[in-house]
Amino acid sequence: MxxxxxxxxxxxxxxYNPQNYVKAFLHSEEDQDMVLTSLFGGQEWLDLDHGLITEREALKKMLQKLPKRLHQEASALFYGWQNYTRxxxxxxxxxxxxxxxxxxxxxxxxxxxxxxxxxxxxxxxxxxxxxxxxxxxxxxxxxxxxxxxxxxxxxxxxxxxxxxxxxxxxxxxxxxxxxxxxxxxxxxxxxxxxxxxxxxxx
Structure with a gap:
């Protein structure tokens, strides 16, 4: 029973739809793809789920994969994506x-x-x-x-x-x-x- x-x-x-979260922060499809891959598609995101890395450590590694012009938006997305969930x-x-x-x-x-x-x-x-x-x-x-x-x-x-x-x-x-x-x-x-x-x- x-x-x-x-x-x-x-x-x-x-x-849970990271594509939608990225669109809320960036307009260029090319930029969206880069940030989506770096933040949600890399090993760091998996390590966060696994509890093997802090958020600060993860973000630092994620930003290293992105051009500096995207760091501000990527950081805001990293700490604020949950505000776009329903x-x-x-x-x-x-x-x-x-x-x-x-x-x-x-x-x-x-x-x-x-x-x-x-x-x-x-x-x-x-x-x-x-x-x-x-x-x-x-x-x-x-x-x-x-x-x-x-x-x-x-x-x-x-x-x-x-x-x-x-x-x-x-x-x-x-x-x-x-x-x-x-x-x-x-x-x-x-x-x-x-x-x-x-x-x-x-």
């Missing part, structure tokens, strides 16, 4: 309904420490029973260690968990533990149908 709902964050609870209202509302129906909610996300800055943007997060973010534990999905941390920290039986993520590989690891998984593609109605098939009702 499903008792616990495990949510990813990016593109599940919160829209919660996915339908999934946040569903999470709140599930909480009120008695299910336990948990967040399992690959994210840097900046989550602590923009967590208030997620209406449902106040109802969550626990959070495991990669930068805090220095493990990332789909590595099995971060899943084990979630199970151990909150005393969860994987077979009683329903895991919602937008990445197949992340779900595959969860399923190896025995979790029920669902690949979210933005269609909340299909998600609701998948939950009902697992006898999850609200």
């Amino acid at each position: 499903i008792k616990n709902m495990i949510f990813d964050m990016g593109n599940v609870l919160l829209d 919660p996915i209202e339908s999934v946040n509302l569903l999470a709140i309904k599930l909480h009120r129906a008695g299910y336990h909610l948990y967040l399992l996300s690959n994210t840097g420490v900046r989550l602590h800055v923009y967590a208030h943007r997620l209406p449902a997060l106040q109802y969550f029973d626990g959070v495991v973010m990669s930068a805090d534990v220095q493990q990332v999905k789909p590595e099995p260690q971060i899943y084990q941390i979630l199970f151990d920290r909150y005393h969860l039986d994987p077979k009683e968990c329903f895991f919602i993520d937008d990445c197949k590989q992340n779900l595959k690891t969860g399923e190896q533990f025995g979790m029920h998984g669902y690949l979210f593609d933005g269609d909340e109605k299909k998600l609701e149908s998948a939950l009902h098939k697992q006898k999850v009702n609200w």
